[in-house]
Amino acid sequence: MSAEATRDTMENGERNAGELSAADAGRLNAAKKQIGDELGKVIVGQQDVIDEIMIGLFSRGHVLLEGVPGLAKTLMISTLARTMDLAFSRIQFTPDLMPADVTGTEIIEEDRSTGHRDFRFMKGPLFANIILADEINRTPPKTQASLLEAMQERQVTVGRTPHELPNPFFVLATQNPIEQEGTYPLPEAQQDRFMFKVFVQYPSFDEEFEVARRTTGTDVHNVQPVLNAEEIIKLQDLVRRVPVSDHVVRYALSLVRQTRVGDEGVPDFVDELVGWGAGPRAVQFLILGGKARALLEGRFHVAIEDIQKLAKPVLRHRMVVNFAAESDGVSSDNVIDRIVAATPTTEDELSRDARFQKIFAS
Structure with missing residues (x-):
């Protein structure tokens, strides 16, 4: 389907604000296919990572990608930006990067005709639609914190003046998990601003074979934009209109509340393995992500x-395992698997289980 056809489908699909149809669902599904086709010209495999990035984008969330060097994290993000007619900015985070290098700064400007001097705000690279925060854990906490207001409020404040960021606004950050010298682990408060933390894994043999074949030849693949800012905003609004049953909300809530150490009804293995659990943002992002x-x-x-x-x-x-878990090689993913396995999926089982009655009552 062409970009023009997608736009026609989007325009013809406009209906009453509270209603959705199969045609509405098809609009985002068509956009996913178009973006996937363009990404496939450059990126081999990594379908789960691409899907989660797109879910984050259409949910108005931000995504943190973690993986060893050479897994095409940066290439994936820059290629995704090329599939959209949006302003893209790459910020290479280094130990000497200052907050003003990210957000921008005020300079004194002189009017040559009058000699009058005044402050003028010079926008930093943060003023774009898609931000690639490359190797975010290589910059000190002071500079990392310069992203906090932008990610949450969609604005930056310089001096006493707030400056609104463009819409849509999407931060994709990468970090390397294996190098510790010269790195500054992201504070928990900033990690919580990211909707997803996505692990980028090594490719399979067949995928790596295709990567080697493609990247050592002379072929050049041109990626075409398939969505503009207005269309993305419409699709983001569409996600918010997806209905969700009370049972699904209770299920998401039960998963999150089981991560909170010491609460009523929390499984014993959580009390034994987890240092602290997830906050309310986790429930919000589970629901929004589920809609997308x-x-x-x-x-x-x-x-x-x-x-x-x-x-x-x-x-x-959003949940941190304790020292005992780390020493036994237990990760947060292992604990999440056990929580999912221990949580009933049907409404009747969830409502009758005495443990979950305590969780919902606490």
Whole structure:
């Protein structure tokens, strides 16, 4: 389907604000296919990572990618930006980077005709639609914190003046998990601003074979933009309109509340392995992500499966395992798997289980 056809479908699909149809679900599904086709010209494999990035984008969330060097994290993000007619900015985070280098700064400007001097704000690279914060853990906490207001409020304040960021606004950050010298681990407060933490894994043999074949030849693949800012905003609004049942909300809430050490009804293994659990943002992002995933799959209702698929990227950076778990090689992903396995999926089982009655009552 062409970009023009997608735009026609979007325009013809406008209906009453509270209603959704199969055609509405098809709009985001068509956009996913177009973006995937363009990304496939450059990126081999990594389909789960691409899907989670797109869910974050259409949910108005931000995504943190973690993986060893050479897994095409930066290439994936820059190629994604090329599939959209949006302003793209790459910020290479280094130990000497200052907050003003990211947000911008005020300079004194003189009017030559009058000699009058005044302050003028010079926008930094943060003023774009898609931001690649490359190797974000290589810059000190002071500079990392310069992103906090931008990611949450969609604005930056310099001096006493707030400056609104463009819409849509999407931060994709990368970090390397294996090098510790010269790095500054992201504070928990800033990690919580990211909707997802996505692990980028090594490719399979066949995928790596294709990477080697493609990248050592002379072929050049031109990526075409398929969506503009207005269309992305419409699709983001569409995600918010997806209905979600009370049972699915309770299921998402039960997963998150089971990560909170010491609360009523929390499994024993959580008390033994977890230092602290996830906050309310986790529930919000599970629901929003579930809505976006449903539409990307061509559905216009959220299923339990959507919540289960997103449990790890939403929760893994919001709950921290304790020293005993680390010494036994237990990760937050292992704990999340056990929580999902221990949580009933049907409404009747969830409401009758005495443990969950305590969780919902606390």
